[in-house]
Amino acid sequence: MFSIGDFARLGGVSARTLRYYEGLGLLDPIAVDPATGYRSYSAHQLPRLNRIVALKDLGLSLEQLRPLLDDLSAEQLRGMLQLKRAELQEQLADDQARLTRVEQRLRHIEGEDTVPIDVLVKKVPPVRLAFVRCDEPGIGFDNMQSALGAAVLALRERLDAAGTRASGPMVLFYEDRGDDSVIPHVGIDIGDQAVPVDDLVQECTLPAIDVVSTTHSGGGGHDAIGPIYGQLARWAEDHGYQPYGPGRDVVLEASGGGTEALLELQLPVTQSG
Amino acid sequence: MFSIGDFARLGGVSARTLRYYEGLGLLDPIAVDPATGYRSYSAHQLPRLNRIVALKDLGLSLEQLRPLLDDLSAEQLRGMLQLKRAELQEQLADDQARLTRVEQRLRHIEGEDTVPIDVLVKKVPPVRLAFVRCDEPGIGFDNMQSALGAAVLALRERLDAAGTRASGPMVLFYEDRGDDSVIPHVGIDIGDQAVPVDDLVQECTLPAIDVVSTTHSGGGGHDAIGPIYGQLARWAEDHGYQPYGPGRDVVLEASGGGTEALLELQLPVTQSG
DNA sequence: TTGCTCCTCACGTCACGTGAGGTGGC
DNA sequence: TTGCTCCTCACGTCACGTGAGGTGGC
Numbered sequence: 001m002f003s004i005g006d007f008a009r010l011g012g013v014s015a016r017t018l019r020y021y022e023g024l025g026l027l028d029p030i031a032v033d034p035a036t037g038y039r040s041y042s043a044h045q046l047p048r049l050n051r052i053v054a055l056k057d058l059g060l061s062l063e064q065l066r067p068l069l070d071d072l073s074a075e076q077l078r079g080m081l082q083l084k085r086a087e088l089q090e091q092l093a094d095d096q097a098r099l100t101r102v103e104q105r106l107r108h109i110e111g112e113d114t115v116p117i118d119v120l121v122k123k124v125p126p127v128r129l130a131f132v133r134c135d136e137p138g139i140g141f142d143n144m145q146s147a148l149g150a151a152v153l154a155l156r157e158r159l160d161a162a163g164t165r166a167s168g169p170m171v172l173f174y175e176d177r178g179d180d181s182v183i184p185h186v187g188i189d190i191g192d193q194a195v196p197v198d199d200l201v202q203e204c205t206l207p208a209i210d211v212v213s214t215t216h217s218g219g220g221g222h223d224a225i226g227p228i229y230g231q232l233a234r235w236a237e238d239h240g241y242q243p244y245g246p247g248r249d250v251v252l253e254a255s256g257g258g259t260e261a262l263l264e265l266q267l268p269v270t271q272s273g
Numbered sequence: 274m275f276s277i278g279d280f281a282r283l284g285g286v287s288a289r290t291l292r293y294y295e296g297l298g299l300l301d302p303i304a305v306d307p308a309t310g311y312r313s314y315s316a317h318q319l320p321r322l323n324r325i326v327a328l329k330d331l332g333l334s335l336e337q338l339r340p341l342l343d344d345l346s347a348e349q350l351r352g353m354l355q356l357k358r359a360e361l362q363e364q365l366a367d368d369q370a371r372l373t374r375v376e377q378r379l380r381h382i383e384g385e386d387t388v389p390i391d392v393l394v395k396k397v398p399p400v401r402l403a404f405v406r407c408d409e410p411g412i413g414f415d416n417m418q419s420a421l422g423a424a425v426l427a428l429r430e431r432l433d434a435a436g437t438r439a440s441g442p443m444v445l446f447y448e449d450r451g452d453d454s455v456i457p458h459v460g461i462d463i464g465d466q467a468v469p470v471d472d473l474v475q476e477c478t479l480p481a482i483d484v485v486s487t488t489h490s491g492g493g494g495h496d497a498i499g500p501i502y503g504q505l506a507r508w509a510e511d512h513g514y515q516p517y518g519p520g521r522d523v524v525l526e527a528s529g530g531g532t533e534a535l536l537e538l539q540l541p542v543t544q545s546g
Numbered sequence: 547t548t549g550c551t552c553c554t555c556a557c558g559t560c561a562c563g564t565g566a567g568g569t570g571g572c
Numbered sequence: 573t574t575g576c577t578c579c580t581c582a583c584g585t586c587a588c589g590t591g592a593g594g595t596g597g598c
Contacts, residue, residue, distance in 0.1 A: 003577075004577090004578075010537070011393070012393055016564090019580095036579075038570085038579075043526040046537070053391075057393075074382045078382050081379050088372040102361060103358060106355065117327050118326075118327050121285070252319065264319070276551075288551090288552085308596095309552075309597095334587090
């Protein structure tokens with residue numbers, strides 16, 4: 001016959017914990033004084049308390065270990081433990097990966113190695129676009145900017161003329177030519193509206209993809225974007241993703257009126273897991 | 274200018290999460306409509322949201338990453354990450370140990386290997402005891418039980434005669450003789466009371482120790498206790514503790530009147546950390 | 547008019563720790 | 573009378589998810 005404090009000391013837990021277990025119906029005192037509310041515990045309850053503590057120490061939640069208190073069959077216990085083993089293995093892998101990322105980032109800080117911090121993975125839904133190709137001969141890196149600008153203006157003009165409402169952001173996407181160069185396209189989300197297709201304006205539906213994504217604000221034009229895609233690819237590999245194919249640039253905010261342009265750069269990846 | 278839903282999709286989080294971050298002052302919308310309460314977000318806030326998500330992904334809490342949003346100096350970041358690295362390493366070690374224990378237990382179940390489950394570590398405070406030695410010649414395993422019983426009766430008698438109140442449980446403890454045998458003692462907690470010391474009854478203070486402890490109920494007498502200490506020692510080693518010296522048996526409930534005796538077996542250990 | 551999105555509470559999560567405010571036994 | 577232990581609420585933890593109940597814009 002022990003008071004709650006003595007019994008708690010015996011089991012290496014707090015009195016509050018014993019009251020909590022009582023509330024959950026895991027371990028009732030053998031008696032409660034009706035006048036004072038004082039609880040009494042028996043020495044014979046100590047094995048049960050010890051079992052609770054030991055199972056908790058294996059990582060089981062109180063609800064998980066509850067059935068194991070009454071039914072000590074090896075079957076039950078084995079089932080729970082196998083489950084717990086799988087959980088622990090998964091968590092170990094997660095934490096190991098997280099630790100690797102933290103360490104990588106620390107090395108980058110030391111080495112002044114610039115890898116962007118604001119990178120995330122997300123799913124991009126399919127988009128239906130009206131678009132214009134920008135592959136006229138003579139377009140290179142130096143005049144790409146203006147060629148794209150011209151294409152944007154032309155696209156807007158045609159859509160306006162046809163009364164098509166295109167509210168979403170501009171999307172720059174690239175088609176692999178196969179010879180290490182790409183054909184740029186500039187498009188805009190038109191939802192399910194019809195669009196006048198001619199020799200200039202075409203339509204297509206970009207498929208849903210998983211991407212690693214980051215933002216890039218304005219300065220530097222097209223020259224600055226190449227290296228960022230390199231960093232995105234490296235980040236992807238570091239995190240267990242495989243990049244494939246060219247990226248997409250989403251114009252979240254166009255430049256003009258004193259505000260700098262803001263792009264979201266999306267690099268398609270598959271999870272190599 | 275994005276609605277909360279659009280901005281949430283852009284950042285790969287939920288609208289609820291954005292409201293939560295606003296509540297914490299991590300990311301305020303650029304405008305809130307006074308009439309409807311509708312929030313507006315700017316594309317230029319996306320990098321900040323991405324940073325929050327990325328830092329959270331490294332394992333930082335929202336409060337930990339808060340200062341890193343405004344002060345992106347390498348110093349700050351490095352400090353936090355080094356802290357986080359240490360935390361992760363520790364957690365990895367913990368989880369690894371836990372996994373090992375779970376796997377060990379699974380092997381034990383398969384092999385019918387009996388290792389008790391209700392074992393725990395705890396600190397035992399110092400105790401002042403009145404005790405009787407049980408090392409008369411002729412005491413062996415076969416008659417230990419009755420010798421201890423006689424010692425208990427003798428001890429009780431002397432204390433009663435002297436008017437000493439000894440309320441605590443009986444403690445059996447063993448002194449190492451050095452030749453692989455031990456001298457048993459039976460004692461009882463007397464707090465700070467004086468006690469009549471003579472040729473039979475002596476007093477001592479057992480020091481505070483760390484022990485691994487389990488319970489054993491009644492049956493089998495002294496023969497059954499030896500193997501359990503063996504299991505306790507093995508459990509201790511499996512959990513990174515080093516056993517030293519002989520154990521103590523605390524009589525939580527004496528046998529008699531139809532109830533079985535209940536012992537707590539304590540094996541002293543040091544943490545080999 | 548019907549969906550869709552948005553709004554503000556407010557409860558639930560897991561295993562207790564930590565007071566607040568009060569009482570019983572020596 | 574003074575400590576010590578015990579009692580019952582009830583809030584706080586962390587980062588939101590999940591309704592409940594209601595409203596605005598197409």
